[in-house]
Amino acid sequence: MKKATRILTVQYSFLQLGYWVDYLLISSFAAVLLMSRGFKASEIGYVTTMGSVMAIFLQTYLSSLADKSKKITLKQILGLMIAMAFLAAGIVWLVPSSHVATFIGMFTAFGVTSSISPLLTALCLQYNYAGYGVDFGIARSLGSFGYAAAGFVMGQVTEKFGANIILPIFCVVYVLLMFTLLSMRKVDNNNDKMEKPEKPSGIIEFFRKYPRYDVFLISVMLIYFMQMILGTYMIYFVKSYGGAEAEMGTVLSVTAFAEMPAVAFGMFFLRKFTAQKLLKVTAIAASIKFISMIFITDIKVFIALMLIHFFYSGMYMVSSVYFANSIVDDSDAVKAQGILAVGITGVVGIASNIIGGYMLEFVSVKAVTVLGAALAIIGTVTMFLATGEKIPKVSQKAAK
Known part of the structure; x- marks a missing residue:
């Protein structure tokens, strides 16, 4: 074995x-x-x-x-x-x-x-x-x-x-x-060794049952809106800072290298801190990144800024999985991860691609960045609400 x-x-x-x-x-x-x-x-x-x-x-x-x-x-x-x-x-x-x-x-x-x-x-x-x-x-x-x-x-x-x-x-x-x-x-697929959870909730029942998850999902979508624009239109931003395809590759490389240690040592961080605390750090890092982009004028500074992804997307990859699993029942854990993926790559992907595409044709890159920074700030506030203690894990009324 x-x-x-x-x-x-x-x-x-x-x-x-x-x-x-x-x-x-x-x-x-x-x-x-x-x-x-x-x-x-x-x-x-x-x-x-x-x-x-x-x-x-x-x-x-x-x-x-x-x-x-x-x-x-x-x-x-x-x-x-x-x-x-x-x-x-x-x-x-x-x-x-x-x-x-x-x-x-x-x-x-x-x-x-x-x-x-x-x-x-x-x-x-x-x-x-x-x-x-x-x-x-x-x-x-x-x-x-x-x-x-x-x-x-x-x-x-x-x-x-x-x-x-x-x-x-x-x-x-x-x-x-x-x-x-x-x-x-x-x-x-049906190996007897594999533990089978209870029957999962339907999609409507899921959202009614987990109000904390709903707030968490909204916060993640707001925080990742600008990142999804960058994912598609990075070359436009790089050129606005004075770079080209080679610098774009460097930006992407630095971003991913910054994430790696946070992912590799994710379990270590989770033992030292809670998933809630790490998610708050990721939200703050997102706001700092996009606010900083408004004032950047040099491609080298933009590349250096990508190091913040250690705290942003790197810690998010680890903490989001464990936090989502902790606020839903075991039978709904897979659905919780799937909805997060759909929320970011699907819903936010659609909105960011349409809005970003039109804005980049008619307004400046800075104007797009201001919008993304504003949404990230709102998302950060929402993330603090989602990871607080006032929203119940399960709505008992909805669950009945």
């Missing part, structure tokens, strides 16, 4: 590493590719918005399918998703002159890739429920390393060879992930 666990941890770590490389390519570098093919900022927003809508439906449906199906395994679902993203990106790569093919292929690749992350988390849980101690913390920190390294390398590569180099690299990484997935040990 120990040898099998070591092998699975290595394989799962490679899945995380490769996935976050491709997520970087299809999210942050998508704008670079689309700009090179004549897309306006608002059109780029349409691409990522359609991808976000697709991600909402895919995450909702696939999570339910993975929980309920006795015939379809989680590995099969992941394999199908990887194949879909590969084919969509391949079409964009092979038909560079078609505006329509680029639009459809890019939003499909983005939507499918965005939907894979919670399934990867569920895969780790499935192995652990079956008795294999796969180390999620190490694997996820390697994912951040992959994101960081790819950000730095791709910034240099796209500036030297052009944006079209993005798609073949994206496809090659997914081929490697498919081979890794196929080589991993099978786990029966």
Whole structure:
């Protein structure tokens, strides 16, 4: 069992590493590719918005399918998703002159890739429920390393060879992930060793039952609104500070490297501090970041500011999982994580892409940053409410 666990941890770590490389390519570098093919900022927003809508439906449906199906395994679902993203990106790569093919292929690749992350988390849980101690913390920190390294390398590569180099690299990484997935040990969905929680709540019942979670979700969505704009339109901000594709890669790399130690030592921080305290720190860090961006004029300062992601997204990755699990019943833990993913990548992704795309065409980058900073401040106040003691864990009235 120990040898099998070591092998699975290595394989799962490679899945995380490769996935976050491709997520970087299809999210942050998508704008670079689309700009090179004549897309306006608002059109780029349409691409990522359609991808976000697709991600909402895919995450909702696939999570339910993975929980309920006795015939379809989680590995099969992941394999199908990887194949879909590969084919969509391949079409964009092979038909560079078609505006329509680029639009459809890019939003499909983005939507499918965005939907894979919670399934990867569920895969780790499935192995652990079956008795294999796969180390999620190490694997996820390697994912951040992959994101960081790819950000730095791709910034240099796209500036030297052009944006079209993005798609073949994206496809090659997914081929490697498919081979890794196929080589991993099978786990029966209905293994008797796997602990089965009670029947989960319906979606409406869930929101009525957990008012503290509702406030927490709202706060996270507000705090991540500006970050989602940056995820899609980073190149616009980098250029406004005097940088180009190479500096954009450095920004993304520094961001991910700053997150890594917070993720890797997440359990240490949780033993020293509560998840509530860490979430308050992440909220304050978000406000500081976006307020600071209003006054930045130099790309070097902007790059240095990304170090704050140790406290912002790094600590959030760890503390949000444990806090969400602590305020809902065990039977609703998976749904709580899924809704967080849909809230950020789906709902906020749609809003930020549409609003950000239009604003960047008609107003300055600074005006967009002011809006993002204002929402982050409101989100920080809301986070303090969510992590306080006055909101009950479960609404007894709703639960009856």
